[in-house]
Amino acid sequence: MASTVASLSIPATTFAAADVLPRRKAASRVWFPVARRGGFAVRSTGPATPPDISDKLSESIKEAEETCADQKGTAECAAAWDNVEEISAAASHARDNLKENSDPLEKYCKDNPETDECRIYDN
DSSP, X not given: OOOOOOOOOOOHHHHHHHTTSOOOOOOSOOOOOXXXXXXXXXXXXXXOOOHHHHHHHHHHHHHHHHHHTTOTTSHHHHHHHHHHHHHHHHHHHHHHHHHHTXXXXXXXXXXXXXXXXXXXXXX
């Protein structure tokens, strides 16, 4: 069985000259140009928080900041931030419910169960 062994020899002057060459400054920032296209881009995002909950959340945050401005560490301050946390959790649950119920085909099939797209075949 024959084996092939490659022998690489590198001249010593290559490495000796490396110390003499000035080093380039490393790129501090890499910039990737964006292709410009006509029209607009559509970004897919998750369902938004219902506006009434979002408004309540922003109001409760302002109230908590006002309450805690002078009285940090008091029971009133803790209660205000607990209120913010509860409203934030309610907003999160509302977003999750919107996400679960946001399939357009499901909505279409509820309204039009007789269409071909909505048929369910039993085997």
